[in-house]
Amino acid sequence: MNPTYANIGSDSFDGNISTLNLGPTHPATHGIFQNILKVDGEHILDAEQTVGYIHRAFEKIAERRTYYQITTLTDRMNYCSSPINNIGWQMTVEKLAGIEVPKRAQYMRIVLMELARVADHIICNSVLGVDTGALTGFTYMWQLREMIYDLYEEVCGARLTTNMGIIGGFEQNFTPRFDKILKDFFIAFDKIFGEFSSMLERNRIFMDRCVGVGAISAERALSYGFTGPNLRATGVDYDMRIASPYSSYEDFDFIIPVGQSGDTYDRFMVRQLEMLESIKLIKNAYQNLPEGPTKFDVPEFLLPEKEKVYSNMESLIYHFKVVMGEVPMPVGEVYHAVEGGNGELGFYLISDGGRNPYRLHFRRPCFIYYQAFTEMIKGSVISDAVLTMSSLNVIAGELDA
Amino acid sequence: MDATDKLPQILEELRDKFSLTYNIDSYGMICSEVENGQHHEILEYLCHHPSHSFEMLTTLFAVHYPDQEGKEFAMVYVVKNLIENLSLTLKVYLPASNPSIKTVSDIYESANWQERQEFDFFGINFIGHPNLMRILNVEDMDYHPMRKEYKLEDPTREDKEDKYFGR
Numbered sequence: 001m002n003p004t005y006a007n008i009g010s011d012s013f014d015g016n017i018s019t020l021n022l023g024p025t026h027p028a029t030h031g032i033f034q035n036i037l038k039v040d041g042e043h044i045l046d047a048e049q050t051v052g053y054i055h056r057a058f059e060k061i062a063e064r065r066t067y068y069q070i071t072t073l074t075d076r077m078n079y080c081s082s083p084i085n086n087i088g089w090q091m092t093v094e095k096l097a098g099i100e101v102p103k104r105a106q107y108m109r110i111v112l113m114e115l116a117r118v119a120d121h122i123i124c125n126s127v128l129g130v131d132t133g134a135l136t137g138f139t140y141m142w143q144l145r146e147m148i149y150d151l152y153e154e155v156c157g158a159r160l161t162t163n164m165g166i167i168g169g170f171e172q173n174f175t176p177r178f179d180k181i182l183k184d185f186f187i188a189f190d191k192i193f194g195e196f197s198s199m200l201e202r203n204r205i206f207m208d209r210c211v212g213v214g215a216i217s218a219e220r221a222l223s224y225g226f227t228g229p230n231l232r233a234t235g236v237d238y239d240m241r242i243a244s245p246y247s248s249y250e251d252f253d254f255i256i257p258v259g260q261s262g263d264t265y266d267r268f269m270v271r272q273l274e275m276l277e278s279i280k281l282i283k284n285a286y287q288n289l290p291e292g293p294t295k296f297d298v299p300e301f302l303l304p305e306k307e308k309v310y311s312n313m314e315s316l317i318y319h320f321k322v323v324m325g326e327v328p329m330p331v332g333e334v335y336h337a338v339e340g341g342n343g344e345l346g347f348y349l350i351s352d353g354g355r356n357p358y359r360l361h362f363r364r365p366c367f368i369y370y371q372a373f374t375e376m377i378k379g380s381v382i383s384d385a386v387l388t389m390s391s392l393n394v395i396a397g398e399l400d401a
Numbered sequence: 402m403d404a405t406d407k408l409p410q411i412l413e414e415l416r417d418k419f420s421l422t423y424n425i426d427s428y429g430m431i432c433s434e435v436e437n438g439q440h441h442e443i444l445e446y447l448c449h450h451p452s453h454s455f456e457m458l459t460t461l462f463a464v465h466y467p468d469q470e471g472k473e474f475a476m477v478y479v480v481k482n483l484i485e486n487l488s489l490t491l492k493v494y495l496p497a498s499n500p501s502i503k504t505v506s507d508i509y510e511s512a513n514w515q516e517r518q519e520f521d522f523f524g525i526n527f528i529g530h531p532n533l534m535r536i537l538n539v540e541d542m543d544y545h546p547m548r549k550e551y552k553l554e555d556p557t558r559e560d561k562e563d564k565y566f567g568r
Contacts, residue, residue, distance in 0.1 A: 051514075055537040057553075059522070060546060064553045095428060222456045222483075225511030236483065243486050334428050335479065335490075337459075346460060348477070361477075363460040371514050400537060 017045065020382075024053055028386040030127060031396035035373075035385070042381040047374045051367070051399040058401045062360040066325030067093045067167060070360070075161035077364060078398045080123050081116035081341040082162040083152065088338035090167050091246055092347040096334045097167075099301065103290040105169030106248040110285040112155065112164065113247070113338070114278040118189075119148045120341030121229075121271040121278075124393040128268055129200055131390045132209045137196050144192055147185045154178040166303055168296030174289075182286065189279060197272060210265035214376045214388030221262060224372040227365050228343025229270045230392055234262030240339035254281050264391040300327045325355030342366055342393055366398035409487055411453035419443055432490040440478065440493045441503045447480055447489070448508045455480040455489065458509035461516065463523040467549045473497035474525060478505070495525070504530040522547035 022028070022035040029035070032053045038046040058073045065073070074085035087109050094101060101109075122145050126138040149159040154175050156164040165171075200206045216226075218234040231238055239256045241249040257273035259266025295302060303322055308315035321327070331353045337346035343365030352358040369392065376392075377385040408416070408423070412431065415421060419442070421433045435443060447455040459479040466473055472494035481488050495502055504527040506512040516527045517536040524545035527533055535542065544551065 052535070052537050052539070057546070060553055219456075220510070223510040225458055225509070238483050243483075332426065332428075333430070333432075335430060335488075344459065348460065348462065348479070350464060359464045361460065361462040367514065367518075368460075368511050371511065 016040070022382070022385070024050075028131060029389065031394070033389070033394065033396065035389075037382070037385070039382065042383075044377050044380055044382065044385055047377055047385075049370065049373055051370065054396055054400050056400055059360055059362065062357055064356060066323065066355050067327075067329070067357070068323050068325065070357070072161070072163050074362075075163055076397055077362065077401065078120070078341055078345070078366070078395045079160060080395055081120035082160065083112045083116040083164045084120075084338060084340050085345065086162060086164045087113055087247070088336070088340070088345055089347055090165055091338065092334060092336040092349050093167050094296075095336050096330060096332060096349055096351055097301065098330070099168055099296050099298070101169050101247075101296055102293050103248065104292045105294050105296075107285045107289050108170055108174065108294060109165070109247045110249065110252070111174075111282050112152075114281045114285070115148050115151060117278045117339075117341055118275050118282075119145050120393070121275050124341075124391070125200075125268055125271050125275075126196070128210075128264070128387065128390050129196075129206070131387050132206050134200065134203075134206070137199055140192055141196055144185070144189055147181060147188060150181050151178060151185065154181065166295065168298070168301050170294040171303065171306075173294055182282075186279070186283065193275065201269070201272065207265060209383075209387060210268060210391070211263060212261070213264040213380065213384045214391065215261050215263035216372060216376055217262060220372070220375070221369075224375075225368040226343065226372070227369070228340065229274060230262075230267055230369055231343065232256065233259035233266035233270045235260055240337050240344055244337070246336070246338060252281055252284055264387050267391040327355070329353055329355070337363065340365060342395065342398065343369070362401040364398040364401055366394050367401070370394050370399060409485060411447075411450070411482070411485075411487070412489070415443065415447070418446070430490055431488065432492060434492045434494070437493050437495060437502055440476075440491055441505060441508070443491065444478065444480065444505050445508050447482075453482060453485065455482045455487075457481045457483060458505070458511050458515075459488065461505070461512060461519070463519040463525050463547075465523060465547065465549050467497075469494075471496045474500045474523060476502055476519070476525065500524060501526040501528055503528050506530055521545070524548070 017038060017040050020037045020039050022037055024032045024034040034050045036048045037044050062070050062073060071086050071089055074089045075082040077085050122141050126141040129137040152162050153159050154177050156162050216234060218236050221231050221234045235258050237256050237258050242256060254277045257270050259270050304315035304318050309319045329351050331351055333350045335346060335348045337344045344363060345365060346363030348361040349357050350359040376388050419439065424432045459481045461478045464475040474495040476493045478491040479488060493502060502525060504516055506516055514536060516530055517533060519525050520527060520533050521535040521538050522545055
């Protein structure tokens with residue numbers, strides 16, 4: 001027996017140290033995560049994560065694809081909030097090409113990105129409920145996600161991997177059906193979210209399981225490159241929407257909720273409050289949609305209207321040219337980051353003027369902060385490790401690029 | 402470079418201390434090319450600066466430029482000061498004959514996996530890294546797939562050559 005382990009919970013110490021595989025496919029890991037734990041009874045002495053089960057070579061593929069075709073790759077990173085990835089990528093290309101998107105399209109983007117954020121946080125928080133033993137909240141909240149998927153479907157025809165919008169804005173306006181579903185969504189959200197909050201937020205069992213579990217200090221979180229709700233739960237008010245506003249976020253009044261102790265409960269509460277702020281943003285942006293076009297008006301980047309593509313030769317040729325990237329792109333490097341569901345989702349794009357990026361690097365927040373998991377669960381018990389992972393909201397798709 | 406007059410104080414201090422030259426592009430990105438080895442000193446200074454700490458490493462990654470002789474690889478570091486909302490990009494060029502660079506994982510914890518990733522894909526050797534092994538690819542892979550010599554598509558295919566697309 002190694003005496004260095006003796007400082008961990010000596011009351012349950014039985015002297016048998018074993019290695020335990022939590023995952024790769026374990027119901028509590030919500031994805032393909034392998035965690036090799038060194039445990040003494042139920043106490044975790046050490047842990048090692050692997051992330052290499054879903055590598056799909058996005059960065060390599062991006063070097064052989066045109067700018068339009070890369071949008072579909074970004075869908076598959078954080079698939080719980082694909083529109084943020086899509087729009088974040090489109091904004092990167094727009095930044096490189098110097099495209100100024102019309103105000104209406106910017107507000108539409110805010111509506112959709114905030115819907116995606118709500119959908120992302122719904123998953124994380126309701127799954128945290130599942131892991132503490134409350135399945136009903138999850139199935140109940142899923143109805144909201146269903147409605148958000150319906151909204152996506154109205155905008156782009158797809159539900160999960162959305163490939164939403166185009167470089168320069170949106171193909172079309174919001175439809176009347178979108179308006180109807182959105183109004184129903186606001187009513188449903190107030191009811192369902194209110195019941196969900198009152199069920200969990202001050203629930204004794206839930207709080208006992210979450211308060212003080214998987215805590216991390218602000219200094220360590222910054223060193224580990226935390227961003228998003230996980231960083232804000234430690235008390236650092238860093239949010240890309242405020243730090244470097246994009247897509248007209250500066251026009252809106254919203255607050256950035258922060259926590260204090262950086263534990264599971266604070267992460268949960270930060271996400272809860274962020275959802276309310278997002279709903280406020282969606283309402284504001286939707287009600288104040290400026291008049292005007294939904295897309296940037298420069299033929300080099302603009303896809304012709306679909307009806308014309310089917311009936312008119314020039315439009316068909318133009319459609320082909322735009323999609324195949326026969327578009328003059330400036331030479332240069334840009335870094336653009338958006339506030340994704342889990343933090344700073346960045347795109348570092350190096351262009352040599354060709355039809356595809358010379359190098360595209362994705363800064364995926366999950367990949368960066370998942371490193372801290374070992375430090376956060378050391379010395380805790382396995383059931384706490386499950387909660388910590390779920391409240392970090394590690395999305396398998398975002399570990400890879 | 403006119404923008405240099407309005408440089409934040411910390412960057413002026415850094416320029417004088419390490420004799421850096423800044424390149425500010427039209428998007429406002431402040432970039433500096435530094436020598437191999439110097440990057441560690443600079444990042445350590447920035448991270449532990451008492452009043453203007455660049456406490457977060459936003460990202461780091463490698464780029465392969467096979468045609469630049471002696472500078473085939475570039476390592477790019479983006480660090481951020483949250484209080485002043487200031488980002489700084491550092492670039493270090495490495496030769497293909499010896500793509501070795503000192504690790505920064507002793508300064509920023511977040512560099513650990515990111516450096517493993519760049520080792521995995523580009524074969525950059527991070528000196529002093531605690532656990533330099535592949536992270537996303539299989540362990541027994543014997544090449545570094547993001548290098549430009551590994552073509553993604555069938556090299557015998559001719560319909561996708563760059564010349565057809567104005568490059």
